[in-house]
Structures are given as C-alpha cells and as structure tokens.
Amino acid sequence: xxxxxxxxxxxxxxxxxxxxxxxxxxxxxxxxxxxxxxxxxxxxxxxxxxxxxxxxxxxxxxxxxxxxxxxxxxxxxxxxxxxxxxxxxxxxxxxxxxxxxxxxxxxxxxxxxxxxxxxxxxxxxxxxxxxxxxxxxxxxxxxxxxxxxxxxxxxxxxxxxxxxxxxxxxxxxxxxxxxxxxxxxxxxxxxxxxxxxxxxxxxxxxxxxxxxxxxxxxxxxxxxxxxxxxxxxxxxxxxxxxxxxxxxxxxxxxxxxxxxxxxxxxxxxxxxxxxxxxxxxxxxxxxxxxxxxxxxxxxxxxxxxxxxxxxxxxxxxxxxxxxxxxxxxxxxxxxxxxxxxxxxxxxxxxxxxxxxxxxxxxxxxxxxxxxxxxxxxxxxxxxxxxxxxxxxxx
Numbered sequence: 001x002x003x004x005x006x007x008x009x010x011x012x013x014x015x016x017x018x019x020x021x022x023x024x025x026x027x028x029x030x031x032x033x034x035x036x037x038x039x040x041x042x043x044x045x046x047x048x049x050x051x052x053x054x055x056x057x058x059x060x061x062x063x064x065x066x067x068x069x070x071x072x073x074x075x076x077x078x079x080x081x082x083x084x085x086x087x088x089x090x091x092x093x094x095x096x097x098x099x100x101x102x103x104x105x106x107x108x109x110x111x112x113x114x115x116x117x118x119x120x121x122x123x124x125x126x127x128x129x130x131x132x133x134x135x136x137x138x139x140x141x142x143x144x145x146x147x148x149x150x151x152x153x154x155x156x157x158x159x160x161x162x163x164x165x166x167x168x169x170x171x172x173x174x175x176x177x178x179x180x181x182x183x184x185x186x187x188x189x190x191x192x193x194x195x196x197x198x199x200x201x202x203x204x205x206x207x208x209x210x211x212x213x214x215x216x217x218x219x220x221x222x223x224x225x226x227x228x229x230x231x232x233x234x235x236x237x238x239x240x241x242x243x244x245x246x247x248x249x250x251x252x253x254x255x256x257x258x259x260x261x262x263x264x265x266x267x268x269x270x271x272x273x274x275x276x277x278x279x280x281x282x283x284x285x286x287x288x289x290x291x292x293x294x295x296x297x298x299x300x301x302x303x304x305x306x307x308x309x310x311x312x313x314x315x316x317x318x319x320x321x322x323x324x325x326x327x328x329x330x331x332x333x334x335x336x337x338x339x340x341x342x343x344x345x346x347x348x349x350x351x352x353x354x355x356x357x358x359x360x361x362x363x364x365x366x367x368x369x370x371x372x373x374x375x376x377x378x379x380x381x382x383x384x385x386x387x388x389x390x391x392x393x394x
Contacts, residue, residue, distance in 0.1 A: 028173035034165035044144040047122030050229040055124035062124040063104040065116040072115040075107030075242030087270040099130040107242040113290040146171035202385040216360040223339030232392040237264040238337045257349045261356040279315045333357030341391040343367040347376035
C-alpha cells in the first residue's frame with residue numbers, strides 16, 4: 001500500500017487528507033479492520049514508538065493508552081496486586097496473570113481511566129486473547145501492534161459493531177534519519193530523536209543520596225520514555241512499572257507537576273478501601289463508574305454522596321472520603337519516580353512532588369537554579385539524576 005486516503009484531517013473541514021511515504025515506498029502498516037483517521041494515525045505512530053522503546057529498554061512487554069497525541073499512561077508487563085486488580089475492574093476470571101502483555105495493558109488503561117475513554121492502544125508484542133478480551137470491553141478507537149493471534153483478531157473485529165480500527169505494523173521498520181513537518185506552507189526539517197534512554201542515562205546522580213534501586217531505575221526509564229512521546233512541557237510520575245500521572249502540554253512546568261501529581265494521587269486513592277467498596281448499582285457501566293469514582297475522590301462538579309445524587313449511582317449512601325482520610329492515606333505513599341522533559345527552574349516542583357511520595361527524580365539539569373533544586377531534594381532525602389538530555393516533543 002503506497003498511500004491511504006483518510007476521511008478528513010484533524011477536523012472535518014480539512015480535506016483532502018491521506019498518509020503516504022515521501023520516498024515512494026510502501027507504508028509499513030496493514031489496516032486489518034476499520035478506517036483510521038488522521039488523529040488515529042498520529043496516536044498510532046507515536047504510541048508504537050513508545051512501546052517499542054520500552055520493550056527494548058526493559059525487556060518486558062509494554063502497552064500504552066494514547067489520547068490526542070499524548071499518553072495517558074504507559075506500562076510494562078509485571079503482575080498486579082489484588083487491590084490494583086480491583087481498582088482496574090479485573091477479576092480472577094480474566095486470567096491476566098498468565099499474560100504479561102495483558103498485565104501491561106491493564107496497568108496502562110487503568111491509570112487514568114477518564115482520560116483513556118476513547119483511547120488508542122499500542123502493544124509492543126503480538127496481541128493475545130487475554131489482552132484482546134480486556135480491550136473489547138473498554139471504549140477505544142483503535143489499536144496498533146506487530147501482530148495478532150487469530151482469535152484475538154476476531155475478538156477485536158467485533159468491537160464498535162465491526163468498525164474497530166486495527167493496524168498491524170512492521171516491527172522491523174526503521175524510518176529515515178531526517179523528518180519533515182509542514183506548518184503554514186513552510187517545511188521544517190530535523191534529525192529524528194533517536195536518543196536511547198536506558199539505565200546509563202541515570203548515572204549522574206547529583207544529590208547526597210545516591211541509592212537508586214533497580215525498581216526506581218526501571219520506573220524512571222518508563223517515565224522518561226513516556227515523556228519522549230508526550231506533548232511538551234511535560235512531567236511524568238511513575239511507580240511499580242507504570243506511569244501513574246502525566247502532565248502534558250502545559251506552558252509552565254509547575255503546572256505540569258501539579259497536574260501529574262494530582263493524577264498520581266487519584267491513582268493511589270482508587271485503592272483506598274472506601275473507594276474499592278463503593279456499592280455501585282449493577283446497571284452502572286464502566287465509564288459511569290470511572291466518573292463517579294473521580295467525583296468521589298476529588299469532590300468535583302457534583303457531590304456524588306449528596307441526597308438526591310447518591311441514589312443514581314449506589315445501592316446505599318456511601319460515607320464520604322474526607323480530606324483528613326485522603327491526607328493520611330497519601331502520607332504513606334513513598335518511592336515514586338518523577339521524570340521531567342526539561343530542567344526544573346524552581347524548587348516548587350520538588351515541593352509538590354514530595355506531596356505525592358516522590359523519592360527519585362530524573363531531569364536534564366542546566367538551570368541557573370540547579371543548586372536550589374538539588375538542595376530541596378537533599379532536604380527530603382531524594383535521589384536526583386541529571387540526564388543532560390532534553391525531551392521536548394511537539
């Protein structure tokens with residue numbers, strides 16, 4: 001296939017639209033089902049690069065959930081705790097323990113379930129049946145993977161009344177070294193960002209505490225590779241083999257950190273006993289439960305425990321999750337990793353990160369206030385590595 005005609009571009013008025021190889025070669029993909037759109041392919045090609053790099057860096061199956069050209073999360077295939085399974089709506093009958101890929105997908109899709117609503121999925125490995133069954137029950141636009149088991153493919157084809165977008169990519173495809181982008185009729189050219197992110201990147205530890213466990217190094221690598229494909233400015237919190245909070249596309253770095261930190265807090269609080277025992281009505285679907293849980297935790301637009309509201313969601317009125325209870329629960333969180341795609345210009349980012357249990361930090365360094373940021377990390381006994389590598393993505 002030399003080119004593929006799209007229904008329209010970013011918006012319905014942007015026609016004609018297509019994807020093709022500038023060098024005249026065949027596209028490195030097969031469209032096995034559906035008709036992906038312009039934004040679908042932007043998500044597909046960025047998300048595929050992310051999971052491919054995670055697999056190469058850590059040697060584990062990887063998955064990511066993308067929405068509007070940024071990941072909501074990314075994860076590798078390590079087993080889930082019982083509480084995390086429950087928070088991700090996983091039961092023993094789902095059988096994910098036998099599939100590391102299914103574990104990776106569960107983590108990625110379960111991190112920020114509201115933002116993952118209608119997502120694009122990328123898998124580093126051939127999609128198996130266990131993973132396909134999990135994807136089938138979620139609201140999703142499409143998937144890209146290097147292959148699909150026959151039964152898994154049939155399961156996915158049944159989504160969205162047979163219109164689910166399924167893309168197979170040649171895992172051996174390597175793009176040209178130079179890439180081009182056109183804006184306002186003007187062509188930009190740059191070398192591809194082929195910088196490899198691995199444990200060696202974390203060797204320049206600038207804090208007094210230099211004890212970086214293997215698990216923290218893994219999580220920092222997940223954070224940094226996630227940031228490489230996240231719209232900048234961006235900050236990513238990671239824990240237990242997955243990104244748990246992504247702050248993307250903010251003009252101010254502290255706003256990235258606040259956004260990512262609040263998402264990380266919500267991810268932890270989803271495992272609070274009060275949240276896990278919410279008495280939902282059987283008629284309430286997964287997306288509705290996600291919205292209610294977010295409202296229950298964060299006291300958003302609607303008090304879901306209020307008289308006249310709780311009856312819409314629960315079999316009985318639940319006790320609210322108080323600010324004191326949230327503070328106490330989060331105070332026990334520790335060992336979180338934090339990556340930043342550019343240097344922290346002020347120590348307020350470290351202060352905010354500490355509130356969400358951050359212990360390990362990776363950032364490029366290079367600010368005129370690096371000494372103040374290091375001093376703040378030392379105050380809390382954190383470990384911080386200067387990577388020397390900015391990861392802007394636009």
